[in-house]
Amino acid sequence: MNAWAKAFGKVVNTGDVDAARSVVTPGGLDRMDHYTRRDRGRWFPGPLPATVTSVAAPDEEGIRLVKACIWKGGWSQVSEKDPSTEYREIAPVVIGIVENDGTWLVDGMADDPDSTCAGVKIPTRHW
Secondary structure (H helix, E strand, O other): OHHHHHHHHHHHHHOOHHHHOOOEOHHHHHHHHHHOHHHOOOEOOOOOOEEEEEEOOOOOOOEEEEEEEEEEEOOOEOOOOOOOEOOOEEEEEEEEEEEEOOEEEEEEEEEOOOOOOOOOOOOOOOO
């Protein structure tokens, strides 16, 4: 998850979705392109802040569902030199991961309206 959060920030900063190729499935790469559009043209001062809250056992297809809280809005800055941000939005999400040759890859992410992030600490890391 840490590698995925770091790749998310790099995709926003460079506009190059290939920066995530090593941590997502091929379908996840297309979805990463979609997820990062909101912040493209802005600057992430570090990886996407995220805190994992639970991890389920793999289902019959080998997909493991990871529940997490992410800093969905307000982490990106106007630019690397202008630290102005939008309003802060923390959101619960569910992230599907699959194992491929011993490496866990993110396949997709969706909002998780059945969960809450109340009381969850989401630390930030900077580049």
